[in-house]
Amino acid sequence: MDSVFSHTIAAILTIGIISFLYKDNPLYKFCESLFIGVSAGYWFVQQYYANLLPKLFDNLGITKLVGAENAPEGALQALFLEGRLDDNLLYLIAGVLGVMMLLRLSPKIGWIARWPLAFTVGSSAGLYFITYFQSNAMSQLEHTILPLNSFNNLVLIVGTVTGIIYFYFSKEHKGVFGGAAKVGIYFLMITFGASFGYTVMSRMSLLIGRIDFLFGTWLGLVK
Amino acid sequence: MRRQIPVVITFIVGSVLIISVFIPHKPFGQLGENFSVYFDIIAVFAFILGAGNLLRVHGNRIYKKHKDWPYSVVTVAGFTVMMIAGLFKIGGSPGITGDLTEPGSMFEDLYMYVFTPLMATMFALLAFYVASASHRAFRAKNKEATVLLLAAFVILLGRTPFGVELTSWLPDPLSFLEIPNLASWIMSVPNMAGQRAIMVGIALGVIAMALRVILGVERTYLGADSE
Numbered sequence: 001m002d003s004v005f006s007h008t009i010a011a012i013l014t015i016g017i018i019s020f021l022y023k024d025n026p027l028y029k030f031c032e033s034l035f036i037g038v039s040a041g042y043w044f045v046q047q048y049y050a051n052l053l054p055k056l057f058d059n060l061g062i063t064k065l066v067g068a069e070n071a072p073e074g075a076l077q078a079l080f081l082e083g084r085l086d087d088n089l090l091y092l093i094a095g096v097l098g099v100m101m102l103l104r105l106s107p108k109i110g111w112i113a114r115w116p117l118a119f120t121v122g123s124s125a126g127l128y129f130i131t132y133f134q135s136n137a138m139s140q141l142e143h144t145i146l147p148l149n150s151f152n153n154l155v156l157i158v159g160t161v162t163g164i165i166y167f168y169f170s171k172e173h174k175g176v177f178g179g180a181a182k183v184g185i186y187f188l189m190i191t192f193g194a195s196f197g198y199t200v201m202s203r204m205s206l207l208i209g210r211i212d213f214l215f216g217t218w219l220g221l222v223k
Numbered sequence: 224m225r226r227q228i229p230v231v232i233t234f235i236v237g238s239v240l241i242i243s244v245f246i247p248h249k250p251f252g253q254l255g256e257n258f259s260v261y262f263d264i265i266a267v268f269a270f271i272l273g274a275g276n277l278l279r280v281h282g283n284r285i286y287k288k289h290k291d292w293p294y295s296v297v298t299v300a301g302f303t304v305m306m307i308a309g310l311f312k313i314g315g316s317p318g319i320t321g322d323l324t325e326p327g328s329m330f331e332d333l334y335m336y337v338f339t340p341l342m343a344t345m346f347a348l349l350a351f352y353v354a355s356a357s358h359r360a361f362r363a364k365n366k367e368a369t370v371l372l373l374a375a376f377v378i379l380l381g382r383t384p385f386g387v388e389l390t391s392w393l394p395d396p397l398s399f400l401e402i403p404n405l406a407s408w409i410m411s412v413p414n415m416a417g418q419r420a421i422m423v424g425i426a427l428g429v430i431a432m433a434l435r436v437i438l439g440v441e442r443t444y445l446g447a448d449s450e
Contacts, residue, residue, distance in 0.1 A: 037301025163420020
């Protein structure tokens with residue numbers, strides 16, 4: 001695409017979104033609707049090429065079956081050409097569960113879509129149970145067990161412990177426990193403040209990027 | 224049966240995955256990885272369902288000439304054009320195994336000159352709303368809000384040239400009070416402590432929720448009985 005033409009389209013779309021700062025207007029609504037459609041299309045294509053094609057079609061051998069030259073041989077080739085059961089044939093289960101998910105569209109047999117849903121919910125619960133326990137709970141606590149030989153280590157230990165105490169609601173926040181929870185609140189406030197500061201910075205840098213595009217790349221006013 | 228079987232599936236899949244961590248042998252050792260791939264495949268079908276729903280909702284709006292229906296045409300057109308450009312690799316290498324993001328292909332052009340500017344500007348627009356939120360947050364009503372304000376202010380200043388210049392005159396023994404150093408310290412010590420407390424809290428919440436789901440106590444994901 002010609003760069004002047006393509007940059008002009010990008011600039012019009014950028015201005016269209018920014019125009020919302022004035023008020024809701026037809027140009028903004030056009031850009032918003034286009035964004036919804038284009039992003040849905042983009043993620044659809046990405047999902048197809050990143051997951052469905054390599055993980056289902058390639059493993060089963062469907063890609064090879066439809067005549068793709070460079071595609072690898074899959075479970076179907078192993079079954080029908082070599083007469084053996086390949087491990088990849090198990091991906092057929094995922095494919096069947098996926099198709100069952102589409103039955104949601106049918107009012108009569110839509111309940112079947114609960115089976116793949118149950119599979120995804122169950123696998124997420126099982127995986128998250130382990131990964132969160134290992135990486136978020138145990139690993140974070142492990143890194144908090146530090147020698148009390150520096151001010152920073154002391155602050156880290158006190159901050160983590162008092163922060164966790166604040167999240168413990170089974171005991172009333174009174175006395176020493178309440179005091180520790182209060183200290184925990186201050187540490188959490190620092191964390192929220194830091195996150196807020198970073199969010200402001202990231203949004204500002206995005207805005208600067210768009211303004212730089214408009215006045216630099218598109219109009220050529222800023223070198 | 225319509226509700227019992229899914230609960231049994233959830234229980235079996237969830238508990239087998241937890242047990243598999245303690246059995247590092249075939250086939251249990253690879254179950255986590257395999258189930259993740261299955262999850263990805265099923266997620267694509269869920270995405271197809273979502274795309275179908277998008278077309279159904281907007282198609283309905285166009286057909287019934289609802290208020291603002293021309294914008295639905297834009298959404299459907301944007302989705303269709305992007306999907307066709309990507310799936311058929313228009314202007315790029317032909318065939319299933321061709322490069323999707325080849326420079327000059329229609330999909331790449333749409334990504335570069337339509338999708339990226341729209342997405343970046345949409346998020347950049349949030350800068351103005353963050354500024355508005357700052358106005359409210361930066362009013363130190365109590366001690367907690369003051370601590371939040373100070374942390375945010377130091378982090379913001381510490382990442383700008385102005386913040387660097389502001390305290391650059393401090394002598395070496397007091398260099399730890401320079402705003403960029405202070406910002407780095409806040410990030411790596413008190414912020415880290417708060418983050419750890421939050422992460423441990425989240426982990427305990429996720430573990431409790433996962434147990435509820437696996438044991439069938441939590442069934443809201445199955446939807447209403449009438450469905």
